[in-house]
Amino acid sequence: MSLAPSLQLRQAQSLVMTPQLQQAIKLLTLSNLEIEAFIADELERNPLLAADPTTERATPEPVEAQPVEADSAAGEAALDVDVAAERFDDGPNEAALSTGPSVGGAGGEELPDLDTLGSPPDSLADHLLAQAGAAVAGADLFIAQHLIDQIDEAGYLRATLLDIALRVGVPLARVEGVLATVQTFDPTGVGARDLAECLALQAKEADRYDPCMARLIENLDLLGRGELKRLQRLCGVDDEDMAEMIRELRAYDPKPGCRYGGEPVQSVVPDLFVTRSRIKDGWSWAIELNAATLPRVLVNRRYHAQLASGAQDKASKAWLGDMLAGANWLVKALDQRQRTIVKVATEIVRQQEAFFLHGVQHLKPLTLARIADAIEMHESTVSRVTSNKYLHCARGLFELKYFFTSAIQAADGGEAVSAAAVKAALKALIAGEGAAVLSDDTLVEQLNAKGFDIARRTVAKYREGMGIGSSVQRRRARALERT
Secondary structure (H helix, E strand, O other), X not given: OXXXXXXXXXXXXXXXXXXXXXXXXXXXXXXXXXXXXXXXXXXXXXXXXXXOOOOOOOOXXXXXXXXXXXXXXXXXXXXXXXXXXXXOOOOOOOOOOOOOOOOOOOOOOOOOOHHHOOXXXXXXXXXXXXXXXXXXXXXXXXXXXXXXXXXXXXXXXXXXXXXXXHHHOOOHHHHHHHHHHHOOOOOOOXXXXXXXXXXXXXXXXXXXXXXXXXXXXXXXXXXXXOOHHHHHHHHOOOHHHHHHHHHHHHHOOOOHHHHOXXXXXXXXXXXXXXXXXXXXXXXXXXXXXXXXXXXXXXXXXXXXXHHHHOOOOHHHHHHHHHHHHHHHHHXXXXXXXXXXXXXXXXXXXXXXXXXXXXXXXXXXXXXXXXXXHHHOOOHHHHHHHHOOOEEEEOOEEEEHHHHOOOEEOEOOOOOOEXXXXXXXXXXXXXXXXXXXXXXXXXXXXXXXXXXXXXXXXXXXXXXXXXXXXXXXXXXXXXXXXXX
């Protein structure tokens, strides 16, 4: 075998991930609110980009859920980067394009009442630190700060006292003393190391921590299993006293810290609106992009002309060319993003029309590949488009991923149904079971009678996934409710 150097020619095909292509892919995965923040950054960075002042006043016509014509499909193909034959045009686009086709959100929406927008509440840690500053000082305040750092959002201490004592370098007894002080802070029950201690602290605050209540709290596992007779013997109380003690326990807060702080709840803002309207020949679905969260950007060509007409060196001309190319590319990529989203959402509505008309029981099995084949795009492109996007329709607010569910074979050999439809039927059966609690085997029989060919282990998996207990757990819970 010869080891001499030689020259060889090889031909290979590859997809080059240019910065523009990477940016376009990133834009596909962002929600409208994230796009708004992204555009704000770009407006600050690129002087040739300008916000369209007519964005808020314009209310374009909705796009009907019809197949997209070939001319608009050419733009979306650029974002479908998994098809090797399709490429981006890196050259500047001389036309000032908007961020989307003629689509918009629901116009005329009222702004939120500013009086209802107060300052964010203090976190649990801030609330506890303020009380610690007034209750202890010196080294004890330092210990209290370490303890508070280890308290989670529910109000429980998630570190051992020995670890904290070693970390701070003080005797364990001193840490225990400071913890006893922290456990007197508001909210009552904070600083507990488990549920029993949390309930005990609240019972002591209510002056109800007598020996009977103490034994009840020490045996919460028996209460959870519904062994009331055994509890009565341990506590030495009759039926009436036991029922009263259980009612009092229910009034306590098992997670006292949750009323404070944590991250503020973020409202989900829809990226798309789906509406049904009457037309001449019947009914039609319309897909609208939410214009309220979708600013439009334009290329400021007048400003570009002013800069280009001045005396410039080579570096300045290169910078100005980069800014113009970047502005044109961003506008073009945003336009293609919007068209692609509308195209994917249109096909989802077409495939799941029965859901929009009749509800979750009629949700069909659907995969990303099926949508991708229908609109002639790659599956990964559909996955990016449906990530972090929400759709609002007459039935509520749904993530686009919600419409993709696995298939369950029909019991009669007919068309398969979606897992979501099976879960909805299962939940309805359990909600209406009444006094006779249904076992998983009975649920399987009733689901089979409804046409769902489903195994017992699948019923158990779906039930647990929805946070519904077993028949034994539900029966015990109802027994406790009657006490």
